[in-house]
Amino acid sequence: MNALVNRIKDQARRLGFDLAGVAPAAEADGFAHLQAWLEQGFAGDMTYMSRNEDAHRHPKSILPAVRSVVMVALNYAIPPRELGRIGNPSCTAKISRYALGEDYHDVLRRKLGALLTWIEEQVPGTTGRAVVDTAPLLERDFARRAGLGWFGKNTMLLNKKLGSWFFLGALVLDLELPADAPFAADHCGTCTACLDACPTDAFVAPHQLDARRCISYLTIELRGSIPENLRPGMGPWIFGCDVCQDVCPWNRKAPPGREPPLQPRSDLEAPDLIALLSLTEEEFRERYRHTALWRTKRRGLLRNVAIVLGNVGDAAALPALERALTDAEPLVREAAAWAIARIISRLGDKE
Numbered sequence: 441m442n443a444l445v446n447r448i449k450d451q452a453r454r455l456g457f458d459l460a461g462v463a464p465a466a467e468a469d470g471f472a473h474l475q476a477w478l479e480q481g482f483a484g485d486m487t488y489m490s491r492n493e494d495a496h497r498h499p500k501s502i503l504p505a506v507r508s509v510v511m512v513a514l515n516y517a518i519p520p521r522e523l524g525r526i527g528n529p530s531c532t533a534k535i536s537r538y539a540l541g542e543d544y545h546d547v548l549r550r551k552l553g554a555l556l557t558w559i560e561e562q563v564p565g566t567t568g569r570a571v572v573d574t575a576p577l578l579e580r581d582f583a584r585r586a587g588l589g590w591f592g593k594n595t596m597l598l599n600k601k602l603g604s605w606f607f608l609g610a611l612v613l614d615l616e617l618p619a620d621a622p623f624a625a626d627h628c629g630t631c632t633a634c635l636d637a638c639p640t641d642a643f644v645a646p647h648q649l650d651a652r653r654c655i656s657y658l659t660i661e662l663r664g665s666i667p668e669n670l671r672p673g674m675g676p677w678i679f680g681c682d683v684c685q686d687v688c689p690w691n692r693k694a695p696p697g698r699e700p701p702l703q704p705r706s707d708l709e710a711p712d713l714i715a716l717l718s719l720t721e722e723e724f725r726e727r728y729r730h731t732a733l734w735r736t737k738r739r740g741l742l743r744n745v746a747i748v749l750g751n752v753g754d755a756a757a758l759p760a761l762e763r764a765l766t767d768a769e770p771l772v773r774e775a776a777a778w779a780i781a782r783i784i785s786r787l788g789d790k791e
Contacts, residue, residue, distance in 0.1 A: 442618050444562065451558050452512050455551045456699055457609075458602060459513035461586030461620040465506040465612070468578040469585065471497050482644075484652040486661055495576035502575050505567065505614040511579070511586040512555070514548060515697040516541075517605035518704060532710045533748055536656065536680025537605070539732035540704035546730065547701050548572045548609040556611055568613040579608040587620040590627060593646040594634035594684040600627065603691035627690070634684035640673035643684075655681035659744045660735055665774055671747050678713070678744040679733055705731075713752070714760045716745045717776075739769040746772060750779030753786045 445462055452460035468474075474489075474496055483489045495501035499509055518537045538544060552570035560566050571577050580597045584590060588608075589599035596604040635643045642653035651657040655677050658666050666674070685691055697703075708731070719727075724738040733741060746764060749757040757779070764776035 445617055447562070448510060448555075448559060448617075452510075452555055455554055456514065457512040457551065457555075458515045458606060459511075459588050459599065461511050461583070461588050462617045463509045463511055463582040463585035463622075464619045465499050465509055467498050468496060468581045470578050470581045474578065477648075480650075482648075482650045482652065484657060484661065485663060486651065486657075492576045496578055499577055499582075499612050502571065502577060503567070503569050503612045503614060506612050508613045508615055508617040508619070509577075509582045509586070510555075510611040510613060510617070511583045511588055512552070512609045512611075513583070513588055513599070513602065513606040514544075514551070514609065514699060514702075515602050515606045515695065516544065516699070516702045517602070517691075517694045517697050519696055532676070533678040533713050533716070533745065534676040534682075535678060535708055535711070535733070536682050537704075538607070538702075539679055540702075540708045541731075542701035543730055543732050543734065544607050544702065545572050545574070545732075547699060548607055552609050552611060559611070559613070559615070563615060566613060566615045568611050568615070571610040571612060573608070577610055577612070579610055582610060583608050585619070585622045587623050590623050590625060591647060592634065592688065592690075593628055593632065594643065594688070595647060595649045596685065596688075598627070598688070598690050600690065601695070603688060603694035604685050605691060605694050605697070631689060633687040633689065637683050637687045639675055639681075639683060640670050655683075660740070663740065665771065666743070666747060668778065671778070672751060674744070674747055675751055676748055678711075678716075678741065678748050679736065708733075713745050713749050714757055717742060717749070717757075717760045717764055739771045742767070742769070742772045743775045746775035746779045750775075750782035753783050755783060755787060758783060 449460040478490050499506045516538050549570060549572055556568050556570055583597050589597045592598040598604050640653045640655055642650055644650050655674055659679050721738050728734050761776045761780050765773055767773050
């Protein structure tokens, strides 16, 4: 079976995955940590986590006959790019690197599906399921168990070669495979760069994230109004946040990703905030249906855009924000009113 594992890893690399390893199908190492995290309320409005809490205990909740979990990683690193190349430089937004191309769920599912089909051909009768962060599997636990990396203080999985710029995917199989040695070391040392850099102080302690304060949660998962005290900390981010990864020393030499569908789209690299605020529902659907931004829906994206315009403080945004006061979505109207008041207040301070 060792030979089969090696062939699975070789096939994973041929399909474009950068890392691959095998973990035993046992109770997740971090299940107790998840329970404590949920009890402290750090999941915020992500109530689906609590509803499916016990399902995260063991991968048998996904496949009752599970014997092994094949973990893979796909690099999406993109070299830092200078914003402000289109339109008004002060009115450009930031989108997390992972969301600049095609929706990663679709990319990983295609590759995992191809890998699963290949395994089924090699071992007829094998049953498996592909998982891309939408099933109750604690992927980071099984990735560490499969030898792919260690947990950084910002809760991300880190790898010496790739840093943290990679997606995780899993194949849950009823096939008994020899497991890799788990990654036991911690290479973060005394570094606290990620914790110190967070604009909204979302880290309660090393390895402990209060999602309710995280910019990624605020701009993507939170469906209602963003707390006003956290809005300034969002800075220019309208979808996700890369701050804690940008400052991580392990990411300095991470190689760029090679997957064409994940390469940045020109309209997402430095989007014009004022133009975005005029998006209709139809335009939003046409432009973002196959990207990660689809998750926010139009109202969430325009809420974020309005808040960031308030943070930018450029008077050029006032006409667009005033038009947004008549938007059909209350969420957008409220954010626009806040942004207008913030800009006017700043302008008054300068007089």
